[in-house]
Amino acid sequence: MGRPTEIKLNNPPADVISSVKFGPDSNQYLISSSWDGTVRFYDVVNNSLRQKFVHDVPVLDVAFVDIVHAVSGSLEGQLKLFDVNTHTESVVGSHDMAVRCVEYVDKVNGILSGSWDKTIKLWDVRDKQCVGTYEQSNGKVYSMSVKEEKIVVATSDRKVLIWDLRNMAQYMMKRESSLKYQTRSIRIYPNKEGYVMSSIEGRVAVEYFDPDPEVQKKKFAFKCHRNKEDNMETIYPVNAISFHNVYNTFATGGSDGFVNIWDGFNKKRLCQFHQYDTSIASLHFSNDGSTLAIACSYLDEFETPPPTAHDPTIYVRYVNDQETKPK
Structure with missing residues (x-):
């Protein structure tokens, strides 16, 4: 018996x-991390908590520091560090x-946190000290990569701020989002050539850092996570983006319950998985690109759950490569 393609x-x-x-x-x-107030560590291979x-x-968010430490950010503004070994x-x-x-x-062995207080902060992991606070224009931080x-950093006022860790005195660039509606997710390409961002209005934009006009000509946006029936189009938020670190392709997850894999450089959709029970809330490829985590749940702060949520x-x-490798 081979390994199943997907486990719950x-x-x-x-x-x-x-x-x-x-x-x-x-x-x-x-x-x-969850609105139920928990941070959960899973052993996927043994399917155990x-x-x-x-x-x-x-x-509202969580990240690994190393394999036994994680940091989380909460609705009350607190940043916590967890040690799995010592509990x-x-x-x-x-x-x-x-x-x-x-x-x-x-x-820099640091933790970066982005807040609705319109700042990002850099923290020293060892000393648990804030080593820098950086204003993000006039917008709450909605997504960061x-x-x-x-x-x-993507903000609530549809701005994108681009920073360089080596010189945090001032952001490198400030751009207007090329998407008309609120940003849901922003992620940097593994090759650092640019970034991809998504909005609540079923669109994704592929952007490039290099300000050269020839490079900027390559940027584009496309419609996705939409459904057309009887001449009525239903448009869903694109909540999550995750990059395949090896191939520079990326997955998007929408409130339509679908996950798509895209080749942004060649402007192609590579595949679509089966429809999941409910909205895709978060996605994350493992570092080697072999595995994709897919979190499904209604997004309370933006949506009203149906009676049978x-x-x-x-x-x-x-x-596999057929799903994630550029053709």
């Missing part, structure tokens, strides 16, 4: 899933409002 994890969160992420260089360990930490408030937790620091995004920054020295679920899908 036991012990999923009880409320909206805000984030799922694989451990560094691992497709065995996965963390999730290894550890569960509980906040008193919804957790202990500590407070790293806080923002004045909810922490929407957290990322571990390997290059870090790749080595590059940081992109499905329980939150996390699927782990083992993908």
